[in-house]
Amino acid sequence: MATQAKSHELIVSVSPHVRGKETVERIMWTVNLSLLPAVIMSIYYFGPRAAYVTGLCIVSSVLFEHLYWRFLDRKTTAGDGSAFLTGLLLGMNLPPSVPFYIPLIGSLVAIIITKLLFGGLGYNVFNPALIGRAFLLISFPKLMTIWSEPTAKFIAMDAKTTATPLGLLKEEGLTHLMEVFGSKTELYQGLLWGNTAGSLGETSAIALLIGAAILFIKRYITWHTPFSFIATVGVLAWAFGGDQGLFTGDPLIHILSGGLILGAFFMATDYVTCPTVRKGQIIFGIGCGAITMLIRLKGGFPEGVMFAILLMNCFAPLIDRSIKPKMFGAVKETKEQAK
Amino acid sequence: MSKAATFERGIHPQYNKDLASGKSIAVASLPKRIVVPLSQHIGAPAQADVSIGDEVKTGQVIGTTTGFVSSPVHSSVSGKVIAIADFPTPGGRNVTSIVIESDEKDEAVDYKETPDYMNLGADDFRNMIKDAGIVGLGGAAFPTNVKLSPPKEKKIDTVLINGAECEPYLTADHRMMVERAADVVEGLKILMKTLDVSEGYIGIEENKPDAIEAMKSASSGESNIEVHALEIKYPQGAEKMLIKAIKGKEVPTKGLPMDVGVVVQNVGTALAIYEAVRYGKPLIERVVTITGNGVKEPANMMIRIGTLFSDVIDQCGGLVEGAVKVISGGPMMGFAQWTLDVPVIKGTSGILVLSEKEYVSADDYSACIRCGSCLDVCPMGLNPSQLSILSEKGFYDETKDYNLFDCFECGSCAFVCPAKRPMVQFMRLAKSQVKP
Numbered sequence: 001m002a003t004q005a006k007s008h009e010l011i012v013s014v015s016p017h018v019r020g021k022e023t024v025e026r027i028m029w030t031v032n033l034s035l036l037p038a039v040i041m042s043i044y045y046f047g048p049r050a051a052y053v054t055g056l057c058i059v060s061s062v063l064f065e066h067l068y069w070r071f072l073d074r075k076t077t078a079g080d081g082s083a084f085l086t087g088l089l090l091g092m093n094l095p096p097s098v099p100f101y102i103p104l105i106g107s108l109v110a111i112i113i114t115k116l117l118f119g120g121l122g123y124n125v126f127n128p129a130l131i132g133r134a135f136l137l138i139s140f141p142k143l144m145t146i147w148s149e150p151t152a153k154f155i156a157m158d159a160k161t162t163a164t165p166l167g168l169l170k171e172e173g174l175t176h177l178m179e180v181f182g183s184k185t186e187l188y189q190g191l192l193w194g195n196t197a198g199s200l201g202e203t204s205a206i207a208l209l210i211g212a213a214i215l216f217i218k219r220y221i222t223w224h225t226p227f228s229f230i231a232t233v234g235v236l237a238w239a240f241g242g243d244q245g246l247f248t249g250d251p252l253i254h255i256l257s258g259g260l261i262l263g264a265f266f267m268a269t270d271y272v273t274c275p276t277v278r279k280g281q282i283i284f285g286i287g288c289g290a291i292t293m294l295i296r297l298k299g300g301f302p303e304g305v306m307f308a309i310l311l312m313n314c315f316a317p318l319i320d321r322s323i324k325p326k327m328f329g330a331v332k333e334t335k336e337q338a339k
Numbered sequence: 340m341s342k343a344a345t346f347e348r349g350i351h352p353q354y355n356k357d358l359a360s361g362k363s364i365a366v367a368s369l370p371k372r373i374v375v376p377l378s379q380h381i382g383a384p385a386q387a388d389v390s391i392g393d394e395v396k397t398g399q400v401i402g403t404t405t406g407f408v409s410s411p412v413h414s415s416v417s418g419k420v421i422a423i424a425d426f427p428t429p430g431g432r433n434v435t436s437i438v439i440e441s442d443e444k445d446e447a448v449d450y451k452e453t454p455d456y457m458n459l460g461a462d463d464f465r466n467m468i469k470d471a472g473i474v475g476l477g478g479a480a481f482p483t484n485v486k487l488s489p490p491k492e493k494k495i496d497t498v499l500i501n502g503a504e505c506e507p508y509l510t511a512d513h514r515m516m517v518e519r520a521a522d523v524v525e526g527l528k529i530l531m532k533t534l535d536v537s538e539g540y541i542g543i544e545e546n547k548p549d550a551i552e553a554m555k556s557a558s559s560g561e562s563n564i565e566v567h568a569l570e571i572k573y574p575q576g577a578e579k580m581l582i583k584a585i586k587g588k589e590v591p592t593k594g595l596p597m598d599v600g601v602v603v604q605n606v607g608t609a610l611a612i613y614e615a616v617r618y619g620k621p622l623i624e625r626v627v628t629i630t631g632n633g634v635k636e637p638a639n640m641m642i643r644i645g646t647l648f649s650d651v652i653d654q655c656g657g658l659v660e661g662a663v664k665v666i667s668g669g670p671m672m673g674f675a676q677w678t679l680d681v682p683v684i685k686g687t688s689g690i691l692v693l694s695e696k697e698y699v700s701a702d703d704y705s706a707c708i709r710c711g712s713c714l715d716v717c718p719m720g721l722n723p724s725q726l727s728i729l730s731e732k733g734f735y736d737e738t739k740d741y742n743l744f745d746c747f748e749c750g751s752c753a754f755v756c757p758a759k760r761p762m763v764q765f766m767r768l769a770k771s772q773v774k775p
Contacts, residue, residue: 011663011698012677014764016750017670017691018352018507019699022757024708077705122706122758220710276711276724320725327720327742328347328579329589 024121027220028081034211035088035266041194041204045150046096050200053103054091060107061087068116082121086110089129089267092201093259093306094136096148097161102140106132126313127273130306137306147197164197165190165257170302174243174250191256202259212265224281225274225288226264230255232289240297254296263305264288273313280316280323287312343545344584345570350716350751352507352573352671354546359630359637360510364518366641367654371441373645374426375401375412376434379684380474381481382408387437393420397447398621401437404469410482410685411472415623415643416441429648429667429681431674436682439645450619457532464533464616471615472622472685477501477576477605478668480686483612486604487533489597496600498530499585500609502543502550503569503576506669509689511626512606514639516543516550519610520557526609527564529616534602539564540585546571573671574749578603580718592745593775607688627683629655633662633692642683648690649679663698666691671750704759713752713762719745723752723762730765735772744775 042050066078077083090106110132118124137144149162165187168177181187190196194204202208215221234251241249254260268274268288275284288308295304378384385402395401395414402412414437422438453459459467469484489495500523504512516523523541531539541558543551545568558564567585569575579590581603588599596603604612607625614620623644630637635656642651648665652658666673667681668689683690713723722741729738746766753762 009663010665010675010677010679012675013664013701014761014767015670015672015674015748016753016763017664017666017673017675017693017699018697018754019701019759020350020352020755022712022755023759024705024757027708027710027757120706122708271708271710274709276709276714277722278711278714320722324741325714325717325720325722327592327745328583328718329592329594329745330720331591 024082025080028085030218030220031215031266032081032085032088034214035092035201037207037210038092038201038204038262039088041207042092042200045152045194045203046148046200047151049096049148053094053096053098054088054200056100056103057091057094057107058084058087060104061090061111064107064111065116068112077120080121083111086115086128086132089201090132092262093129093133093199095144095146096200097146098143102136102143105139106136109135122272124272125317126310127267127270130267130310133306134310149197150195150203152195162197164302165253166296166302169253169257170296174253177253188252188256191253196257198257199259202262205256205261208261208265212261215265215269221265221269222278222281224278225269225285228282228285229264229268229288229292230260232286233260233292236290236293236297240293254293258296258303259305260292263309268309268312273316275316275319275323277320277323277325279325280319283319283323284312284316287315343568343570344542345572345575346580346583346718348716348720348751349572349574349580349718350754351571352754354507354571355630356508356510356513356546358508358632359628359639360513360547362510362514362638364514364626364639364641367643367646367651369416369441369443369445370643370646370650371443372421372647373414373416373439373441373643374436374647374682375414375439375645376426376428376436376682376684377402377412378434379412379428379480379644379686380410381479382406382410382485384435385409385412387423387435389420389423389437391420391423394418395420395439397445398450398623399448400621401439408482408485410474411470412437413472413621413623413644414439415645417444417446418442427678427681429674429676429684429687452618453616456616457528459616461533461535464529467616467619468612471611471620473608473611473615474622474685475605476607476611476625476685476688478672478686478688480684483604483608486602487530489534489602493597494600495534495597495602496536497538497540497586497602498527498534498536499581499601499603500527500539500541500606501576501578501581501603502541502547502554502606503581504547504606505544505573505576506671506673506689507573508630508691509628509669510630511628511639511688513547513550515606515610515626516547517553520553522613523554523606523609524557524561524564525617526611526613527558528561529612530602530604530609531563537563541566542569542581542585543567544569544571544575573751574718577718577747577749579747592742622685625683625685625687627651627687628689629692630689631666631692632694632697633659633664634690635659644685645682647679648676648681648683651683651690652679652692658692659694661695662692663695664693666693671754672748701759701761704761706758707760708758710757712755712757716751716755718749718751719747721746723766726769727752727760727762727765730769735769738769739773743769743773746770
């Protein structure tokens, strides 16, 4: 029975013996890449400061992740693109004018406390970038609400400060908001392109939608979370957001302004912190939309996307436990069997 | 999009069937020595009916059944019994096996031919199938006569012949359908008569147009047999997926195909049934695909049961430099071998040798990032993500709330997992820790 075959060392492992090409790294870096259009728009409108703030967030996030694993003497995951993404999203959620220590503190809270202390990628309960931002907003309420006017002049470093569209809408009402922009069309245009005050990466709806399209084409995200989120915001804005009573609100303003597009496509869809079951993701999205509108219309803050997603993050495990996917061969339990 | 019948979800791995799909079935040379495990099937092991030193003939019973769900085993050569002891098998366990040294004469026992076999009754068929030691040749190796004896309250109306062959690389069923189409149809007719049903179907994935053509023309005279083209998708050949594709019915959870009136048999099984009924030939050989970039000359071969993998691989030119993994079966559900001194058994559909180029390391994996890819592909509609996490953390009892036992370990979840988690292993671990 001697055979040449015997001289080989054979590898024994469990099936399947072939695997798909998808990796965590590839997903993370693709998401990073899909945010590039929005980053470019933020640099265009807010100047080099946008690159500075975002870059600081990314570098510090990756560095904190690396140092943490080094400290624990474990294999570092700093290169998997997920710390980069957290930094990038945090940067995109900051106002342009923040001092240098704000990104550092934000990254520390996001990476170390929210992500790594819970066990790292896959184990965190909350979206790290959003906890980072929430921490900053509560700790530095003033710094975090100074909104620079978009200048679209690459060199302008000390832009005038102004209010965000949502801020104006909340404090002064729709009529005033339109006066500021000139007309409804100009308001929509400003919101679409990103020519409005706001967090760095949230203002340009078009750039964000291009990125979201990439994620849809790659099938990294599905419609369930973002569409139920946005649709809920739209319906509630239409129903309760108007000055002249029920069903007079303008849904488009609410959909395009603030952090909704960024939040719905890039943050609510965060794999780790949203439900995995598609039906559950619809519930998750509706919850996000409802809380967002509750805060925008009745709360103390003009914007509610961040808190909405964070609150719904708490419910993600519960949703996953209660909503099961439709099983093959599922049998409807009859009354007799139930007994 | 393809309009061919299929099921929901599933995956599209690289099929790599070109390596062997054009190779006609060659007859392997007579082995000098065979190792015949007494348990090659699901159910009670057979009991040795010979002793060391006994002379045996080809086709002689050497292991007899010990229960209803059991199957006899036969010698596939003539020669002398030289050992009865535990030997490694492709499934990974050591099994009591009968070792026979061939006298190279291949003297067979008298097979009882039945030219007018279609006049026989259902019980005759069942007995012939049982005595021939026929089990499901698709891989599961469930005794066929048991599958053909459903309880009275289960009304069977359909027999499905499974020619999907959805496992990448494998082409044995494909070649059988191309080269032995008429015999497969005869096997199906015997099955239909045994179960007294009026509907017969043959399901074949669209990547085998020549097989579809051959089966269509072979069954053209039979008004109650239909050939169905199926979408190319894994695991299309799983029983429940096949029934869903062709009949549109879902086998209820924890149920069997017979619960929706269907019996599924593999192409090779149908062929073996025909040979057993028509020629009285027991199951002593089967068609095996030897393939992969790790073997020099991929082939489809008719191989005597008990022939060692090493013998077979030598006949295919041996292993290439850098062959790293030998798998019994296909790459999705097959078993990696630690030694080549394991025998081809009744359930061996393929011997797949992967080269370094094809090999994917499964050593490193990371935490589940809950991307949900596995939920999108699981043919059973389970939540593999949750199941794997529960199993990983030792919450075995909770896995039952997520229908652990509906998982048939097709490996689709592991295939798509970006974190490269050993999903199938997590499922098996949990299954070993709780009762269904």
